[in-house]
Amino acid sequence: MKKILLLTTGGTIACTGGGAGYAPTLDGSALLSYVPEVRGLADIELTGILNIDSSNMQPEDWELIAKTIRDAEDRYDGIVIVHGTDTMAYTSSAVSFMTLGLRKCVVFTGAQIPISKEGSDGRENLLDAVCTACSSGLTGVYVVFGGKIMPGCCVSKCDTEARAAFQCVNRREVGCVHQGKLRIFEYPSAPAGRPEWHIRVDNRVLLWKVTPGLSPDLLDACIEARYKIIILEAFGVGGLPMLRNSFLPKIIEWRERGILTVVTSQCHRGRCDMTIYETGRLALNQGAVCAGNMTREALLTKLMWILSITEDTDEIIALLRQNCCGEFGL
Structure with a gap:
């Protein structure tokens, strides 16, 4: 069984209601309690590094996520990152550049509806993300959302409500995933030159x-x-x-x-x-x-x-x- 690290950063998927509106409160264990079948796909380890609305995500948080990936890469077969949808495309893009030396599959996912709510897309997205991270053929950074597997550096959030919130822009999706079954259309080519990790950004x-x-x-x-x-x-x-x-x-x-x-x-x-x-x-x-x-x-x-x-x-x-x-x- 593959060993997968689940990193949680907050986002809608982890939100619960309150007088001031939705805010992320659920940790990794609580998230997995809504998708117990994930435990049958992989040996899951949990690490919470942030618990914020992704509107509050800043460049230094991208660096933290990339550093966590670098430090964990050799100990896991894949990594799933739970993230809010509003800035997920910025984070997945930034992490794609900072981790060019990556040899494992890193998957970002989240939800349009909190996982604790009836009809949430979070359960399916989390299951699909873990399934994708277990793939031995994929390396690099991806966004898995609405059944689509998309390169982390080629996605944008295009809908505030639909389950298919993200679109792959100017290129085809890498593949799709449904009920634990992956279909890869085309494996991405390796990064140009000698890929190296450079975990830093300058926000000027x-x-x-x-x-x-x-x-x-x-x-x-x-x-x-x-x-x-x-x-x-x-x-x-x-x-x-x-x-x-x-x-x-x-x-x-x-x-x-x-x-x-x-x-x-x-x-x-x-x-x-x-x-x-x-x-x-x-x-x-x-x-x-x-x-x-x-x-x-x-x-x-x-x-x-x-x-x-x-x-x-x-x-x-x-x-x-x-x-x-x-x-x-x-």
């Missing part, structure tokens, strides 16, 4: 959504806050305002101050290609970098991870363009 990266009428002057606060990278969520394939409320002067100013501008699309699917329209090319000519087709969660966390490795602009761009763990869509 800002993600800002561009909207009609937005004054670029609002972003002057980024300079005072000492941000090193600004990600602009642009229109369509990478268009930015260049007439009224033009972003071009700010991109030039940021470049002169050593701040890198990275542009991605607001669209959920497809790629950012700033060579198509004049508005995109003007930004490229002044040093802006096009992000390609990563999810916003992967882009933000990858740049935080890269910034903890180097602050050299050319090196940041080179690492950004490297497909480290399958974060670029197909």
Whole structure:
């Protein structure tokens, strides 16, 4: 029987009701009491490292999770992490980059409805996650939710209510799982180069959504806050305002101050290609970098991870363009 570590961090799956609203209170033992059949799949050991609403998850918590995985990897066949859904895609992306040397299967899961409530999806998701973590053919970080097995660096939460809350963006799901049976569509390729663990992120990266009428002057606060990278969520394939409320002067100013501008699309699917329209090319000519087709969660966390490795602009761009763990869509 496989030996699986179940890490709990809180989230909706662990919530109970109270006068102030739902809050995570259940520990790992309580969660498993709702899914006793899990004990028949694997030898489960429990560790609670956090017990928070995932809206409170911070970059230092990502580091804690990654360190816990590193320290436990050699003692278990797989690891399941129970996490709130609201920021799960950020955490799974960040952990994907920080654990490139991972040789085991790490699975994130959670629920849209507390496991203690009738009709909860938490029971099925937890069972599916443990089943996936027991797979000897999968290595790396995954999100298992609603019966889908998805790469941790290619998912986004796309629905606040549906059981299929997460979607695999710009690539196919790795597989599916139902009632203890796995079906793998395609095994992910190994990370590029010599994968190494680097468990650190630098949060001096800002993600800002561009909207009609937005004054670029609002972003002057980024300079005072000492941000090193600004990600602009642009229109369509990478268009930015260049007439009224033009972003071009700010991109030039940021470049002169050593701040890198990275542009991605607001669209959920497809790629950012700033060579198509004049508005995109003007930004490229002044040093802006096009992000390609990563999810916003992967882009933000990858740049935080890269910034903890180097602050050299050319090196940041080179690492950004490297497909480290399958974060670029197909």
